[in-house]
Amino acid sequence: MKPSKSLEELQAIAKRIRREIVEMIGAAKSGHPGGSLSAVEILTTLFFDCLRHDPSNPAWEDRDRFILSKGHAAPVLYSVLAEAGYTPKDKLNTLRKLGSPYQGHPDKRFIPVLEASTGSLGQGLSIGLGMALAARLDGRPFRTYVVLGDGEIQEGQIWEAAMFAAFHKVDNIVAIVDYNRIQLDGFVKDIMEIEPLADKWRGFGWHTIECDGHSIPALQAAFADAAATKGKPTVVIAHTVKGKGVSFMENNPKFHGTAPTPAEVELALKELQ
Amino acid sequence: MPVNTRFELKTGMATREAFGKALAALGRENPNIVVCDADLSKSTYTSLFAKEFPERFFSCGIAEANMVGIGAGLASAGKIAFVSSFSCFVMNKGFEQLRVAVAYPNCNVKVVGTHSGISIGEDGPSQMSVEDLALACALPGFTVISPADEVATMALIRAAAAHAGPVFVRTGRAKCPIVYPAGQQFEIGRAIELIEGKDVAIIAHGLMVAEAIRAHETLEAEGVSARVIDMHTIKPLDRDMIAQAAAETGAIVVAEEHLVDGGLGVRVAQVVAETSPCVMEFVGIQNTYAESATPEQLLDKYGLLARDVAAAARRAVGRKK
Numbered sequence: 308m309k310p311s312k313s314l315e316e317l318q319a320i321a322k323r324i325r326r327e328i329v330e331m332i333g334a335a336k337s338g339h340p341g342g343s344l345s346a347v348e349i350l351t352t353l354f355f356d357c358l359r360h361d362p363s364n365p366a367w368e369d370r371d372r373f374i375l376s377k378g379h380a381a382p383v384l385y386s387v388l389a390e391a392g393y394t395p396k397d398k399l400n401t402l403r404k405l406g407s408p409y410q411g412h413p414d415k416r417f418i419p420v421l422e423a424s425t426g427s428l429g430q431g432l433s434i435g436l437g438m439a440l441a442a443r444l445d446g447r448p449f450r451t452y453v454v455l456g457d458g459e460i461q462e463g464q465i466w467e468a469a470m471f472a473a474f475h476k477v478d479n480i481v482a483i484v485d486y487n488r489i490q491l492d493g494f495v496k497d498i499m500e501i502e503p504l505a506d507k508w509r510g511f512g513w514h515t516i517e518c519d520g521h522s523i524p525a526l527q528a529a530f531a532d533a534a535a536t537k538g539k540p541t542v543v544i545a546h547t548v549k550g551k552g553v554s555f556m557e558n559n560p561k562f563h564g565t566a567p568t569p570a571e572v573e574l575a576l577k578e579l580q
Numbered sequence: 581m582p583v584n585t586r587f588e589l590k591t592g593m594a595t596r597e598a599f600g601k602a603l604a605a606l607g608r609e610n611p612n613i614v615v616c617d618a619d620l621s622k623s624t625y626t627s628l629f630a631k632e633f634p635e636r637f638f639s640c641g642i643a644e645a646n647m648v649g650i651g652a653g654l655a656s657a658g659k660i661a662f663v664s665s666f667s668c669f670v671m672n673k674g675f676e677q678l679r680v681a682v683a684y685p686n687c688n689v690k691v692v693g694t695h696s697g698i699s700i701g702e703d704g705p706s707q708m709s710v711e712d713l714a715l716a717c718a719l720p721g722f723t724v725i726s727p728a729d730e731v732a733t734m735a736l737i738r739a740a741a742a743h744a745g746p747v748f749v750r751t752g753r754a755k756c757p758i759v760y761p762a763g764q765q766f767e768i769g770r771a772i773e774l775i776e777g778k779d780v781a782i783i784a785h786g787l788m789v790a791e792a793i794r795a796h797e798t799l800e801a802e803g804v805s806a807r808v809i810d811m812h813t814i815k816p817l818d819r820d821m822i823a824q825a826a827a828e829t830g831a832i833v834v835a836e837e838h839l840v841d842g843g844l845g846v847r848v849a850q851v852v853a854e855t856s857p858c859v860m861e862f863v864g865i866q867n868t869y870a871e872s873a874t875p876e877q878l879l880d881k882y883g884l885l886a887r888d889v890a891a892a893a894r895r896a897v898g899r900k901k
Contacts (some may be wrong), residue, residue, distance in 0.1 A: 332626060368658075415685040427680040433646045434681055437653015437661070439636060444614070444659075464677070467646035475638070 312355055320390060321351045325398055325552045325580045327386040333572035334339065335403040339412070341562040343383040345487035345520070345547040346454060350375075350387045352526040353452055362392040363474045365420040369449050374423045376431020376484065377456030378412040379564070385409045390420050393420045429462025431455065432482055436468055439480040458490030461499045466511065472540040473512025481533045482513075482542040485520065487549035489560050490577045508542045520545025553578055587774075587793045595751035595786075598733035600625020600823040603662060603692075605734075606741050607633045607733035613741065614654050616640050616647045618665045623753075624694045626664050644669050648677035648689070655688040660741055667693025667709035667750060675715055681809035682746050683719035690740050691716075691748045696726075697837035698870040698878045699787055700753040703762035709750075714842025716748035717815045723768060726750040726836075726844075728789035731760035732812055739768050750786065752837075754875045757790040759810070777807030780893045781825035781832050783812050785844055787884075788835040788863070794886030795835075799893055806893055810881055813843050823855035829838035831859045831896035835889045837879075840864035859899045861892040 312320075326348050332338035354360070358371040375384045382402065389396040395409060401407035408417045412426030423434045435453040442449050455465065472480060492498050501507070508515045514536045518525040526545065533541035549563070550556025551572070553575040556567075567575060592598075607629050612876050616638045621627040640647035641901060644665055646694065651663035670693055671678070682689045696709045716724045723743060727733040733751060740747040759774070766772070774789070775796050784792040789810045795808035796806045805831060809821060828833055832852060834845035845862040852858060870878055879885055 372657075423652075424680065424685045427676060429645075430649050430677060430681050433649025433677070434653040434656065435656070436646075437650040438657045439653070440650065441614075441654050441657030441659050444635065462641075464645040464649065467641075467643035468649070471640060471643070471646055471650070474641075 314523060317351055317355055318373050320355055321347050322579060324351060324383065324386040324390060328382045328428070329553065329572055329575045329579065331382050331385070331399045331409070331568040332566045333569065334400040336566050337403060338382060338566055339379040339564050340490060340556060340567065341549040341559070342377060342456060342485065342487060342557065344551045344553065345549050346383050346485045347551065348521045348523055348526060349454060349483055349485060350383050351547055352523050352530070354387045354391050356527060357530045358452065359449070365393060369447055371449050372422045372435065372451040374425065374431040374435050375413055376425055376453050377428065377459050378425030381409070381411065381413050384413060388418070388420070394418060397411055426461040428456065429464040432465055432468040435480055436472055436477060439477050440475070442479055443477070446478060450461065453480065454483045454485060457484055457488060457495050457501060459497070460484065460501060469508065469511040470512065476538050477540050478537050480540050481530065482540070484542065484544045484546045485547055486544055487547045489549040489558070489563055491563050493560050499508045505544055508544070512539060514539050514541040515544065516541065517544045517546065521551055522526045522549035587759065589757035589790050589793065591755050591760065592730045594753055594755050595727055595730060595733040596753060597625050598730035599603045599692055599694065599737055599749070599751050600628040602734040602737035604628040604632055606738065607636065610660065610741070612658070612660050612745035614638065614661050616651050616661065616663045618642055618644050618647045618669065620665050623666070624664045625694070627778070644673040645677050648674035649681050651689045652677070652681035652687045655830045660688060660690065662690045662692060664692040664694065666695040666707060666726055667712045668695070668707060671709060671715045678719060683721055686721050686745055688744060689746050691746070692751060693748065694751045695753045696750045696788065697752055697838060698865065698882060699875040699877060701875040702872050704872040704884070708870060710839045710865050710869070711842060712750055713814050713838050713844065717842070718849065719746070722747060722815065723747045725768065726785040727812055728786060728810050729759045730758050731758065731762060731764055732766060735764065735766040736768070736812060739766060743768060752787055754787070756787060759789055759793065766812065769813045769816045769818060771812065771821040772810045773807065773821065774810055775806070775808040776851040777805040778829055779805045779831065780897050781807040781809060781829045782835060782889060782893060783809045783811050783822070783825070783832060783844070783848055784835040785814060787837050788889070791884065791886045791889050792835055795889035795893060798886060798890045804893065804897060811844060814847065817847055817851060819851050819855070822851045826858045830900050833861045833863060833889060833892045833896050835863040835892070837884055838864055840866055859896050861896045863889050863892050
C-alpha cells in the first residue's frame with residue numbers, strides 16, 4: 308500500500324516537523340511548544356510508518372484511527388497532517404488566526420479528517436474506545452491510537468476508560484502516554500505525582516510497554532508488540548523530554564504554554580538545522 | 581389540528597419503559613443501533629435491548645463520563661449510539677463530555693435520561709433531574725425532547741433515531757396517564773395543539789401535559805376557554821405555534837416538571853417577546869430541591885397539579901387588558 312520509509316527518512320521528517328512547530332507557534336504568538344516537541348517521534352512513527360491510512364482517501368472506512376487526546380499539542384498534529392498531505396502546508400503559519408483550519412485545539416469542524424475534537428483533557432481514550440468497539444462489532448480490521456499527556460491522566464475519566472478497555476478486552480486500541488514529566492504548573496511529580504505509572508496501567512489490566520519516546524525504532528517495536536497482543540489493550544509509556552530538540556525549551560516548564568519570541572524562534576531554527 | 585378527543589387519561593406505562601420497548605423494537609429493525617448504559621439498565625429499561633442484542637449493548641459500569649465518550653466514538657464510526665442513565669447522572673456527570681465529545685463535533689449520539697423531575701418520589705433530590713432541559717438546551721445543535729406519554733415516547737424515540745445529530749430525550753419513572761391515541765403522528769419541532777381555546781393557552785411538556793388537560797376541564801366549567809399545547813420538542817421550539825397562541829389568546833401559562841430557571845417557560849417567553857408579547861405565568865419548580873415522599877405528595881407540595889395550572893391560568897386571564 309505504501310512504500311516503507313527508512314529510519315533516515317523518518318528522522319528527516321521529524322526534524323522538519325520540529326521546525327514547523329517552532330515557526331507556527333512563533334507566528335501565532337501563543338500555543339504549546341513543549342508538549343508538541345515531545346510528541347514529534349510518536350506522531351511521526353505513527354503517521355509515516357505504523358498507521359494504515361490513505362491521504363488520498365481520508366474517508367476510507369478501514370483506516371486506522373488516531374486521536375490526539377492532549378489537544379493542546381495541536382501544532383505537532385497539524386504539521387504531521389500537512390506533511391502527509393491531508394491539509395495545506397502553506398497555511399500552517401495561520402495557526403490560531405481567524406479563519407484558519409489550524410484552530411488553537413483540534414477542531415473537526417475546521418479539519419474534517421480529524422477523528423475527534425479535543426482540548427478538554429481526559430476524553431480521547433473514551434472516544435477511541437467507542438471507535439474500537441465499532442470496529443470489533445463490524446469485523447473491521449482498523450486499529451485506534453490515542454496519544455495522552457502525562458498530566459492529562461490525572462483526569463478520572465482516563466481511568467474509567469482504562470477499566471472499561473480491559474474489562475471488555477478491547478485489544479484493537481493503543482494508548483500512548485507522552486511522558487515528558489511537565490505540566491502547566493510545573494513538574495508532574497510536584498503537581499500530582501502519577502508514579503508508579505507502569506504499575507497503574509498493569510493494575511488496570513493493560514499490556515504495558517515502556518520505551519524511549521524519541522527513538523523511532525523503539526516506538527516501531529512497541530507498536531508491533533501492541534498489534535501482536537490479543538485479549539487486552541496496550542499502553543505505550545513513551546519516555547520523552549518536554550521541548551525536545553530546542554536546548555532552551557528542553558525540560559523547561561515555561562515552554563509548556565508560552566510561545567517563543569522572534570529571537571527565540573531564530574535560535575531554535577538554528578539548532579534544528 | 582387539535583387531537584380533539586375526550587381525554588380518558590387512563591394510566592399507562594412509564595415513559596422510561598416505553599423508551600426501553602421502543603429501543604428494543606428499533607434494535608430489531610436496525611442492526612446499526614448500539615446502546616451504552618451505566619449500571620442502571622434495569623431501571624432505564626435498556627435491559628430489554630441488552631437481552632435481545634447483547635453484542636450491541638455496552639455495560640459501562642458506574643462511569644457516565646466514559647460512557648458518553650464511548651457513545652461519541654461509536655457514533656463517529658458510523659453507529660447510532662444511544663447512551664442512557666438516570667437523567668441527573670448522564671446530564672450532570674456527562675455534561676462536559678456531551679459538550680466537547682458530542683455537541684461540539686455534532687456527533688450522532690442519542691442521550692436518553694430517565695427518572696426526570698421530582699415524580700421519582702422516595703429516592704429524593706440527589707436522583708431528581710430538575711435542570712436537565714436547561715443543560716441540554718445549552719448545547720448548540722442538540723435537539724431536546726420531552727414526551728408526554730408512552731405513545732409519544734415510542735414515536736419520538738423512533739424520530740430521534742432517524743434524526744441526524746445529537747438528541748436528548750427526557751423520560752420519567754412514574755406510570756403516566758395516556759394522552760394520545762395509538763398511531764398518533766409526531767414530528768420533531770412541531771408541537772401538538774391538543775385542545776382548542778381562546779382565553780388562555782397552556783403550554784406543557786412531559787407529565788404536565790395530562791395536568792394541563794385536567795386543568796382545562798376545571799377551567800371550562802368556570803367558563804374559561806383554555807387551549808392546551810403539548811410542546812414535546814423543547815428545542816428547536818415550534819415558534820409558529822407559540823406566536824399564534826400568544827396572538828390569539830393574549831395569555832400563556834407554561835407548565836413543567838423542571839426548574840422554572842432554564843426550563844421551557846423562559847424559552848417560550850423569549851419567543852413571545854420576539855413575536856407577540858402577552859401576559860405569561862410559569863408553573864414549575866421554584867429555585868429549590870425537593871425531598872423524599874410519594875410522587876403524588878411531591879407534585880402536590882411543589883405545585884405541579886392541575887389545580888396549580890388552573891390557578892395560574894386564572895391569574896393570567898385576570899392580568900389581561
